[in-house]
Amino acid sequence: MLRQFLIILTIVIIFIAVYFPTRHARHYNYIALQNIANELDLRKPIEIDYNLKNCTYHGVVLNNEDINIDSVYVTKTFNKTFIGGEYKPSRCLPLIKTALIVPYRSRPNHLNIFLNYMHSFLQRQNIHYRIFIVDQNDTSPFNRAKMLNFGATEAMKHKYNCLILHDVDLIPINTGNIYGCTKVPRHMSSSLDTFRYNLPYLTLFGGAAAISSEHFKKVHGMSNKFYGWGGEDDDFYRRLVQNDLEPCRFPPEISRYIMLPHEKQKASENRFKLLEESEQNQKTDGISSLSQNYIVKLEDLYTHIIVS
Amino acid sequence: MSYETSALCCCEYYDRNQERSHILTCCCDCEDLDEAFESLITGNQVSQKHKKGILLTMQNRFRIPWKGGAKQIAFDAILPIVIIPIMLLLASISLWWTFFSFTTVAIFLLFISNFLIRAVHHTKFFFVWTLTSVIVLYLIFEFIVIPFLEILLEENIALSMFIFGFVICLYLMKTRIKSISSIRESEAENGTSGQYYLQCTQCSICQLKIPDRDHHCVWFDCCIGKHNQCLFVLAIFFAIIALLYSSNLTLTSVCHPFTLYKTILLPDDCSEVYKLFELGLSFVAAVYSLIIAALLLVLLFHQILLISLGITLRDWTRLPLTKKLCLGLTMKRPNSRGICQNWKIVMCWTKNNHSISNQM
Numbered sequence: 155m156l157r158q159f160l161i162i163l164t165i166v167i168i169f170i171a172v173y174f175p176t177r178h179a180r181h182y183n184y185i186a187l188q189n190i191a192n193e194l195d196l197r198k199p200i201e202i203d204y205n206l207k208n209c210t211y212h213g214v215v216l217n218n219e220d221i222n223i224d225s226v227y228v229t230k231t232f233n234k235t236f237i238g239g240e241y242k243p244s245r246c247l248p249l250i251k252t253a254l255i256v257p258y259r260s261r262p263n264h265l266n267i268f269l270n271y272m273h274s275f276l277q278r279q280n281i282h283y284r285i286f287i288v289d290q291n292d293t294s295p296f297n298r299a300k301m302l303n304f305g306a307t308e309a310m311k312h313k314y315n316c317l318i319l320h321d322v323d324l325i326p327i328n329t330g331n332i333y334g335c336t337k338v339p340r341h342m343s344s345s346l347d348t349f350r351y352n353l354p355y356l357t358l359f360g361g362a363a364a365i366s367s368e369h370f371k372k373v374h375g376m377s378n379k380f381y382g383w384g385g386e387d388d389d390f391y392r393r394l395v396q397n398d399l400e401p402c403r404f405p406p407e408i409s410r411y412i413m414l415p416h417e418k419q420k421a422s423e424n425r426f427k428l429l430e431e432s433e434q435n436q437k438t439d440g441i442s443s444l445s446q447n448y449i450v451k452l453e454d455l456y457t458h459i460i461v462s
Numbered sequence: 463m464s465y466e467t468s469a470l471c472c473c474e475y476y477d478r479n480q481e482r483s484h485i486l487t488c489c490c491d492c493e494d495l496d497e498a499f500e501s502l503i504t505g506n507q508v509s510q511k512h513k514k515g516i517l518l519t520m521q522n523r524f525r526i527p528w529k530g531g532a533k534q535i536a537f538d539a540i541l542p543i544v545i546i547p548i549m550l551l552l553a554s555i556s557l558w559w560t561f562f563s564f565t566t567v568a569i570f571l572l573f574i575s576n577f578l579i580r581a582v583h584h585t586k587f588f589f590v591w592t593l594t595s596v597i598v599l600y601l602i603f604e605f606i607v608i609p610f611l612e613i614l615l616e617e618n619i620a621l622s623m624f625i626f627g628f629v630i631c632l633y634l635m636k637t638r639i640k641s642i643s644s645i646r647e648s649e650a651e652n653g654t655s656g657q658y659y660l661q662c663t664q665c666s667i668c669q670l671k672i673p674d675r676d677h678h679c680v681w682f683d684c685c686i687g688k689h690n691q692c693l694f695v696l697a698i699f700f701a702i703i704a705l706l707y708s709s710n711l712t713l714t715s716v717c718h719p720f721t722l723y724k725t726i727l728l729p730d731d732c733s734e735v736y737k738l739f740e741l742g743l744s745f746v747a748a749v750y751s752l753i754i755a756a757l758l759l760v761l762l763f764h765q766i767l768l769i770s771l772g773i774t775l776r777d778w779t780r781l782p783l784t785k786k787l788c789l790g791l792t793m794k795r796p797n798s799r800g801i802c803q804n805w806k807i808v809m810c811w812t813k814n815n816h817s818i819s820n821q822m
Contacts (some may be wrong), residue, residue: 172618173618173619174613175615176614177608177609177611178608178614178615178617178618179611179612179613179614180614181614202653220724223720334570347718347719347720348718348719349611349612350612350613350714350715350719350727351721351727352612352613352614353614354611355611410621415718415731
């Protein structure tokens with residue numbers, strides 16, 4: 155009797171251990187396609203041109219199209235941008251003002267593909283945007299979060315109220331994936347091809363994310379202490395949750411991304427230790443503790459921020 | 463005398479000639495080995511008898527210490543448990559190692575299979591190979607591929623269902639022999655045994671009389687006859703589905719995937735899998751699954767052909783090549799009752815309708 159009980163108990167334990175949900179990729183909650191336009195954080199620009207009607211974003215989301223992946227690498231035509239990679243739609247008054255902040259170091263091929271693609275992609279969405287490339291120009295390990303902090307500080311000086319923290323190797327392939335902020339922060343790259351278009355875990359906030367500048371200031375930006383690959387996005391997620399800003403997501407059919415091919419980086423070994431430590435010094439570690447030694451250069455297609 | 467009757471210590475055992483022996487003496491005193499060596503040195507050919515003798519002695523002496531006397535381990539049954547993990551581990555080093563280790567194992571299998579079937583009559587080598595493959599592939603999937611966090615819970619459950627289907631079919635296939643023997647007993651009681659025994663063939667490997675025997679499958683260690691042929695086909699079918707599905711899940715996780723017709727996810731660039739051990743091992747396991755699936759697919763089509771024609775594997779192997787090329791359609795098939803009936807007999811076999819179908 156006892157033996158049978160023990161056998162059944164072991165089978166049940168093994169069963170639960172094998173099929174435990176957190177061992178698998180997850181389905182996630184998202185804002186329904188029809189409600190997205192209402193959830194967007196739309197604001198009238200300061201300098202209003204009364205001759206223009208407001209832009210609408212409902213159609214952009216609902217007329218979603220999948221872009222053919224082969225066409226990502228093809229040179230595209232797009233309207234000429236202002237110097238520094240800024241663009242404003244001329245037919246209507248944009249209610250979204252986005253700074254696309256891209257941490258970067260020595261991947262010229264990716265940068266060329268990214269800029270060429272993103273300008274043509276973003277110009278279809280009726281938004282006012284500018285691309286900031288934040289270049290880490292030193293020999294220490296890459297610090298993605300710090301670069302994003304620099305980019306965000308510079309973007310906020312130019313009164314961009316929506317910040318999109320974006321990796322240079324991520325390419326959105328749904329035209330309905332609107333590059334604007336929602337009322338709460340949003341994780342954008344929830345359906346990535348290298349993850350089999352699944353979400354690995356629910357608290358993932360890396361890749362591409364949109365957050366309003368007020369919220370970014372409220373959580374003191376990202377931690378500057380994460381050198382190497384991994385950890386900084388999980389830390390940022392914790393900061394958001396502790397400030398009652400539970401991130402949202404869009405449906406998978408408009409959140410698909412492809413990752414430009416490159417070698418997988420090894421995760422930094424001390425990222426879990428850093429994660430524990432950084433909880434205590436959230437208020438001191440962030441955009442307020444940044445040095446100011448960076449140079450801003452205006453290129454044709456982007457604003458180049460060189461951090462040394 | 464008192465020494466002879468005392469209980470065995472943990473390292474002792476009774477050997478082939480019912481003599482008491484100790485594990486530590488395993489390398490001494492082997493007549494066959496001595497004689498084989500002698501004939502090798504003198505330039506004569508080692509006789510089949512000596513070869514077999516060496517093997518049997520080796521098998522007899524290969525033991526682990528156990529309470530109440532050392533336990534014998536069948537040497538040939540241990541082999542797959544060692545070979546398969548080593549093969550996969552070596553293959554995960556680089557592309558050349560993958561080629562090398564898979565071809566070596568394939569050639570080794572070709573050579574050893576003939577030898578084993580002849581020399582060790584009831585060898586469990588092939589059955590253990592099947593079991594080890596299933597277990598190793600499943601463990602790699604559950605504990606290396608799943609932790610990549612790219613596979614959904616329902617995909618994992620679906621795969622488990624297919625594997626479960628395969629295991630159930632395999633189990634039923636092996637236990638249906640009992641139904642056969644119960645039929646034989648009941649028919650013997652009723653005095654109808656004469657008609658029944660006419661159809662029976664003795665299987666030299668399982669030492670059983672099997673009615674409508676098709677062949678003995680060494681990989682499942684089981685005789686295939688009309689009574690379990692449908693389970694055999696089903697087991698192969700489940701195995702193919704499980705292998706293809708698991709290799710697709712694994713390859714799309716470790717390689718760069720693309721979508722075909724916006725629905726099916728397939729791998730397209732696997733160039734970086736050997737850079738990390740976990741990726742390499744998963745990739746190699748998926749390749750191994752694909753190879754087995756391809757072989758099983760051929761077997762499945764062959765079985766479907768044979769069932770449709772209403773002939774056994776034995777009949778097929780006797781056919782000349784020209785008739786094989788015509789898919790056996792031109793041969794005389796005395797047991798065939800037309801394609802539909804042939805399938806009906808195989809698929810609807812139960813204890814009760816068995817004798818009826820024989821009388822038709």
